[in-house]
Amino acid sequence: MTNRRSVWTAITLMITLVVLAWTTLTSAEVFNYPTPQTDPNDISFYQAPAKMQSYPAGAARVRNVILCIGDGMGLGQVTLARMKAIGAEGKIHMQRLPVHGLISTHSANKLVTDSAAGGTALACGVKTNNGMIGMAPDETPYYSILEAAQAKGMATGLVVTCTMSHATPASFGSHVKSRKMEPEIAAQLIGNRINVLFGGGRKYFLPKSHSDSGRKDDRDLLAEAEDAGYTVIGTANQLRWVRGPLVLGLFQLDGLTTLSPEPMLAEMTRKAIDILDETATDSRKYGRGFFLMVEGSQIDWACHANKAEACARQVLLFDEAVRAAVDFAVADGRTLVVVTADHETGGLTIPEGSLKGDEIKAHWSTRGHSASPVPVYAIGPKSERFGGVYDNTEVPQRIAQTLGIKPFPQARK
Amino acid sequence: MRRRRSLRMDATHAPAVQVGDKVRKGQNLCASEAETTCICPITGTVAEVRFDPAQHEFVVTIAPTKPG
Numbered sequence: 070m071t072n073r074r075s076v077w078t079a080i081t082l083m084i085t086l087v088v089l090a091w092t093t094l095t096s097a098e099v100f101n102y103p104t105p106q107t108d109p110n111d112i113s114f115y116q117a118p119a120k121m122q123s124y125p126a127g128a129a130r131v132r133n134v135i136l137c138i139g140d141g142m143g144l145g146q147v148t149l150a151r152m153k154a155i156g157a158e159g160k161i162h163m164q165r166l167p168v169h170g171l172i173s174t175h176s177a178n179k180l181v182t183d184s185a186a187g188g189t190a191l192a193c194g195v196k197t198n199n200g201m202i203g204m205a206p207d208e209t210p211y212y213s214i215l216e217a218a219q220a221k222g223m224a225t226g227l228v229v230t231c232t233m234s235h236a237t238p239a240s241f242g243s244h245v246k247s248r249k250m251e252p253e254i255a256a257q258l259i260g261n262r263i264n265v266l267f268g269g270g271r272k273y274f275l276p277k278s279h280s281d282s283g284r285k286d287d288r289d290l291l292a293e294a295e296d297a298g299y300t301v302i303g304t305a306n307q308l309r310w311v312r313g314p315l316v317l318g319l320f321q322l323d324g325l326t327t328l329s330p331e332p333m334l335a336e337m338t339r340k341a342i343d344i345l346d347e348t349a350t351d352s353r354k355y356g357r358g359f360f361l362m363v364e365g366s367q368i369d370w371a372c373h374a375n376k377a378e379a380c381a382r383q384v385l386l387f388d389e390a391v392r393a394a395v396d397f398a399v400a401d402g403r404t405l406v407v408v409t410a411d412h413e414t415g416g417l418t419i420p421e422g423s424l425k426g427d428e429i430k431a432h433w434s435t436r437g438h439s440a441s442p443v444p445v446y447a448i449g450p451k452s453e454r455f456g457g458v459y460d461n462t463e464v465p466q467r468i469a470q471t472l473g474i475k476p477f478p479q480a481r482k
Numbered sequence: 483m484r485r486r487r488s489l490r491m492d493a494t495h496a497p498a499v500q501v502g503d504k505v506r507k508g509q510n511l512c513a514s515e516a517e518t519t520c521i522c523p524i525t526g527t528v529a530e531v532r533f534d535p536a537q538h539e540f541v542v543t544i545a546p547t548k549p550g
């Protein structure tokens with residue numbers, strides 16, 4: 070009798086465990102990450118497109134703009150990721166967008182740009198010297214397309230996997246002489262009241278009295294952000310439940326690891342879109358739509374290390390974020406999505422490999438950046454304006470045209 | 483006994499040296515097209531070239547030449 074009771078207890082326990090496991094798995098599928106990401110070279114998370122043909126182009130008025138930037142992502146990086154994930158016959162999501170272009174990336178003073186000058190070109194529509202953020206070589210600050218959109222009454226957001234104050238996001242929300250001024254950049258990002266800020270770099274928001282601080286002053290930017298109306302979060306679980314209109318999500322002291330338990334870039338992108346769309350719909354102040362910049366920041370880092378597996382994974386993580394943006398744009402019909410890069414890193418080519426995508430050999434010609442042109446992919450209303458071969462400064466200029474923002478570029482007085 | 487010395491340089495351009503290269507005190511280890519010069523503090527051999535993503539810099543470590 071006792072034995073039978075024990076057997077039934079064991080069976081009941083097993084059923085409970087199975088139900089719990091199933092509940093956990095299905096709830097994780099909401100974010101498309103059914104398994105934790107713990108291997109920096111694992112690309113099993115990637116969901117390849119089911120179709121080969123391009124997404125349909127839109128024709129309506131542009132209400133929202135999502136600009137996706139792969140830091141260091143040239144054609145070699147896209148090709149490597151495609152080969153690793155699908156093989157020679159397939160396309161990753163960004164390649165399925167109906168409009169394709171190429172842009173040059175040189176800075177004002179160098180043939181080979183860095184992310185500060187490259188980011189400034191993509192954000193402000195002007196060339197500057199390597200190292201400078203959001204200003205011309207003569208130190209005249211210029212409005213970024215994010216700031217111009219904000220002035221037009223749009224909600225705005227930045228989503229990255231580097232520190233929030235790294236060169237690319239900094240170019241959209243701050244104006245400083247040097248990309249090294251991350252504590253100052255962090256303060257400007259909060260001061261600019263950008264609705265959504267998701268990334269790493271919490272150390273630059275902590276006062277110097279804090280043991281983890283990266284600041285040399287006593288400013289507590291997390292407290293300042295809360296006083297300004299921001300909800301401040303730091304975990305993936307908090308991300309799932311947070312609401313707008315102002316959210317500061319800093320998920321690491323430094324750059325993100327892009328591994329569990331952090332939120333993945335696609336998850337942050339989906340949440341940012343949800344918040345911004347809701348904010349733009351519900352709020353009079355931000356009722357003119359939204360502008361969001363999403364950066365796959367660590368493609369560049371993998372390429373500086375000349376690591377092909379890590380490079381492919383970072384491109385695919387970024388491509389999942391692109392998919393999130395495109396899924397929203399296709400459903401919404403009024404959202405323009407532009408995917409591009411600030412520069413190429415590593416001089417990557419693929420001299421050998423099989424059609425199936427195995428035995429791929431990556432050849433790196435440098436550990437630095439290169440002057441190779443980088444791709445542009447676009448979808449949505451007025452996306453046809455992003456085809457062709459042109460300069461990186463024209464990307465935000467064309468976005469400004471689609472939004473009816475003029476003049477652009479424009480110096481800040 | 484002399485210790486290893488490290489030198490930081492912006493990562494936009496690759497360093498002018500690789501692991502195993504012999505370097506001399508006063509030699510510029512930055513690429514010629516880089517914004518700044520990076521003067522090697524000691525004579526020795528390049529022991530490591532590491533990328534620091536937080537600063538977007540290469541860290542070049544020089545092992546000193548052992549005295550004769």
